[in-house]
Amino acid sequence: MIRMGRNSKPETGGTYGESSSVEPDAPYRYQTETPQAAVRGGAITDSDAMARDIKEGRLSGFVGHGTTLTGETEFQAMLRVDGHLIGTVTSEAGTLIVGTNGVVDANVSVAAAMINGVVNGDVIAHEKLQLGRTAQVIGNIQAPRLVVEEGAVIEGKCSMVRAREDSEKQVAAEVENTYAVQSSYSEPAITDEERLTAALFDETSDEEEETAEAAGV
Template identity: 55%
Template sequence: MIRMGRSRTEPQEPANSYSQQTQTAPYQAEPTASSPSRAVTDSEAMARDIKEGRLSGFVGHGTVLSGETNFQAMLRVDGQLVGSVSSETGTLIVGSNGQVDANVSVAAAVVNGVVNGDIIASERVQLGRTARVVGNIQAPRMIIEDGAIFEGMCSMLGARKAIEQQAIESARQAEEEESLFAESNAIEIATETDEDDDELVEAAKG
């Protein structure tokens, strides 16, 4: 089992394992204000993101990992991952050269590479223009860019529930409007009856 998460010991900078990996789609480092005159390397940016909990793990180009992978915040795959991938609240990012041969169960998945397996996301799935997915997808939200290849079935989780809830709300609103209309008619009839009674009383007095 492969478990990825924030380490209790601070990562050393730079991390040699990251510096030896080559990436065609380099990790985008966030700007830092601590040393404006010095460029931040990819390995340093990754180490900082791991320390701060933004990046739980990274599978570099040319690296193959097999087994059950669990992570917390974010996992980026530019190599190959085989087995299963799961995270209750995390985001899986598959780079353009990345390949995941596994069933995926995460909060969100952003795919620009290859995924051979089913994807279940509790929040959303995004397929970039270089994505190729062979498997079924279940998610409440989906974004498929022009050029992406998707072979499988798609189920919008929560969509049926939302439609049923909308139907219930519409029926409830219709019942309320009908009830208000009936009450209005009853008041109008009662008013007309009172006016007729007053006219009869006046006629009797005359």
């Protein structure tokens, strides 16, 4: 099993250039560059950006172009695949990125995934799945949120289970609220005093009927 952990303590040595402009919630934007960084350090390459992501703990692992990795892969933060990954890929809270040259022959179960390459296997993204225009997924996909760009290829079933469950819960809540509003306009509950008065009235009516029957006899 291949475990790719997150760096808990960033390294202090080495030259990585200026600080990264990539926000933690947007791990895919490797080529994002601020004008200040461009002026001070020149153009930022993918290698520089990934080096900073590794240093700052945002990138757990990287499978480069021309590299083949086989086995059960588990990671924590982010895994980028530009090479060939075979086996299984799992992460409870991590993000999988498959580049345009990346090939993943594995079943994938991650929190989020952005695919621009080829995935031969089922893909489960517990939070969000994004397929770029060069993506090819040969397998079933499951995600509560799905973004598919024009040109992406999917050969398999698509299921948005959590989204459907959330929709059903919302409908049930709306129905419950409707019933609550309707019940607020219903007749008020009968008090004990009103029940006693009704019972006495019924007894009086019965006595009058018996008296009338006796008189008729």
